[in-house]
Amino acid sequence: MIKNLSQIDISRKKILLRVDFNSPIDPQAGVILDDKRFREHLRTIQALRDAICIIVTHQSRPGKKDFTSLEAHASRLQQLLGKPVTFIDDIFGHTAQDAVRNAHPGDVIMLENVRFNAEENLKLNGEESAKTLLIRNLSKMGDIFVNDAFGTAHRSQPTIVGLPEVMPSVAGLLMEKEISNLSRVFEGAPRPVTFILGGTKVDDSIDVAHHVLSNGIADRVITIGVVANIFLAAQGITIGKPSSDLITQLGYDNQIAIAKAILDEFGEKVFVPEAVAIRKDGIRVEIPVDQIPADCPILDIGGTGLKSCLDIIKNSKTVVLNGPAGLFEETDFALGTYEIIKAAADVQFSVVGGGHTAAVIEKMGYDKRFTHISTGGGACIEFLTGKKLPAIAALEKSAAKFS
């Protein structure tokens, strides 16, 4: 069992708070383009108002264009929180240590991008992480570790698994909410339960499909997006060269045989569209799947395929939606994604994962109509495959160790 904030006394303590503020940004202008993750972490930061709150977080990864300092993140947080947030351009050196030493309860400090420290980018287990300079120094700066970074919960990296190894640690309010809503999908969700798997992360989606069908968690799995193209290919349908090339380019050729095995085992429980929308002579054309031309890309679910898919969703009491139905960035191919979102929003218990899917829902103004929109992309989908996430395992171990 992991511990939560209500089980510890945080008053006047120094709290190391790991959040995931990794967000779409314009690195040149230093502008954060989407602050959903900031808004989702606010409750935890506010709950720490009687403590010294030392925020540890990251932006992007080494080598990427948006791997930047966190100055803009600190000012966005300050704006949303309505109180000062002190940005420290240091992680555990003298400047950071002095800032913490001079802080008072109620103060919020944000340390520099923790991935600027090379050790944070290593994949290490808890014991190995505990030996890093990063964890040995960072852990001395706080009394308690609070992990609220659900979006990074699938990474076995030092701040995620090393801090709980050496410090009494609890889950923050967002981490707790994510775990509780996503766990409900596995146990106690109203039936029928339908998983709608789309987008481009084919290997993860296929893992999820297998897990939820073989454990009786889902009654139906609907495939859309590139995931559907894999299942169409697995049915022996000619999906055309552009869509086959995309599968090869993404490195998913080997997934076709795995999809075939799932179809053989679970048959009708797996919904594969019977019609798609392709781009032909520059425009959207809807077509049955046995008539896909060799030179046109499949870019959305279409016609009768969409109708059958919406019928299944309307008859469900739980839906889990992860990944869009097509190239929604182009108006011509956004129909399937938009219609599926509208239908899913009316289902009694509705859970969404995936950054693109969440962003479309927010843009449509539908976010309040879903039960839970996860802040995790990779973390959410990995949770749904039934694996124990490293962050959760580390919090459990810490709870047992420091009880």
Ligand SMILES: Nc1ncnc2c1ncn2[C@@H]1O[C@H](COP(=O)(O)OP(=O)(O)O)[C@@H](O)[C@H]1O
């Ligand atoms: N049939 C398709 N062909 C090409 N791209 C697609 C198709 N279906 C979906 N996509 C693309 O998938 C991307 C999102 O996939 P993914 O990253 O897996 O979603 P999420 O972030 O919601 O998990 C979008 O950019 C969308 O254009």
Ligand SMILES: O=C(OP(=O)(O)O)[C@H](O)COP(=O)(O)O
């Ligand atoms: O945004 C994140 O993951 P996501 O893009 O899968 O949601 C997390 O911050 C983890 O980042 P990473 O995939 O660079 O380890």
